[in-house]
Amino acid sequence: MQRGEVAVHSRYLPVLAILFCGCNAMDSHQRGLLKPSGAADMNAAIVWGEAVDGLRSRIWTDKERFNPEEPITVHYAIQNVGNQARTVWHRGFEANNRIDVRTEDGKPAHFIGNASARSKTFPQRGNWEKNVPVVLQPGAIDDAYIAYNLRDFFDMKTPGVYSVQYVHQDSEDEKPVKSNELKITVAAPGS
């Protein structure tokens, strides 16, 4: 073997190390132990909302400025920052999660979804058909949420800066867990 070839082999060692480290990733697939998604990892710098009784949440978009037409897709994650396992219920998004969007003057953005549904109490109570307890170990993140396009639910065509916040609350006995307040800029056409 030539000396030069040995040098080339060692150059690939870090690549091999990374590849074989990947085998251990399966360990995090234990039941009840939610692993953070890649998206959440990549956005580690995004600020979290205030922790309430061991839970905190955050939302983020893939960019800050949007034109008046393109989708405004928002990602959402909840983390257990307490030192005991916590249960977050998946029973349909709006059963225990709410999206608040405000315009620059602080007024709620016009809701274009089902207005009668919007007026229901929050968190919703009573009868659950899909009702799934998701156990979060300390430090675990639940990001198994659809990244909704806010424009499916709110009128956000007017240029300006909108404030978006997600609120999670399982029952009226619990305090609401509010995400970071995300600022989204809708630019004027052609700007």
Place this chain on the structure above:
Amino acid sequence: MNLLRSLFLRLLLFLALAAGVHFQVAEAASIPAPNPMDILCNGVKIGTLNITNYATYANGGSVGATIEALFTKTDPTMDYNLKWIQAITDGKGTIGQANGTNPPYLDPYDLGPGGQREDNLPWYWTDPENMTAGVGVNDGNGPGSRFSDTPSQSNANSGNFIKFETALVSVDGLNIHYLKGFTWGYTVNADMTSTLDPFAWLNTPTDNLTGPTTAWDGTLNPKGGGKPVGYQFVGGACPCTTIPEPGLLGLTLVGLAGFAIRARARRC
């Protein structure tokens, strides 16, 4: 120490009973054999389905049922694009009925933002849920390998009941390969407890499941009623793909690196 703890627990139990605290001890239902059940696709065993829990549920003022089903692949390197479908087939006081929709209808009914469906797909799990460990994933068995549900309602709803038909399916576009199903449910009793329906395995879907699935209109409107997008239950081999193992992937890349090194050596 153990004696003291035992006495303390008995005292707590006595005080709770004396105070009239009403609670229900979870009662499990038997699952007809075999459990785990072999899962075949086109005559080939692709794994097993294990009902790990089916019991009454009570928490605070709510009662209902809880169930968990876990699929384990025979060949861990195969992926079958697994999904779960669940229909509410009958009931009194169901969510759909409150909105003017009688069973059968697919679960979940609504509770997406704005009272719409969570997404425009007929599956029980949303896509993010289906691929998340502890939600739609049973350990290392891939997306759609876990089903869990704990339907419940106020224990004051005496006489309310709900019946479910649930199915594990393998999906190829709009073609649905039925793998195995089961029926279950619960009734709210006058004494504020719940009673489980007997669990029953199904080898083929009933009209209660095929009806709302083939009628699925792909909109976010929980009432549906639009033009069906074309989902159909079909036979034949399940769609499957091979998941490259990390070790195999590594060896492939090492081989490619070897070719690159050799080519470079020839240039020199």
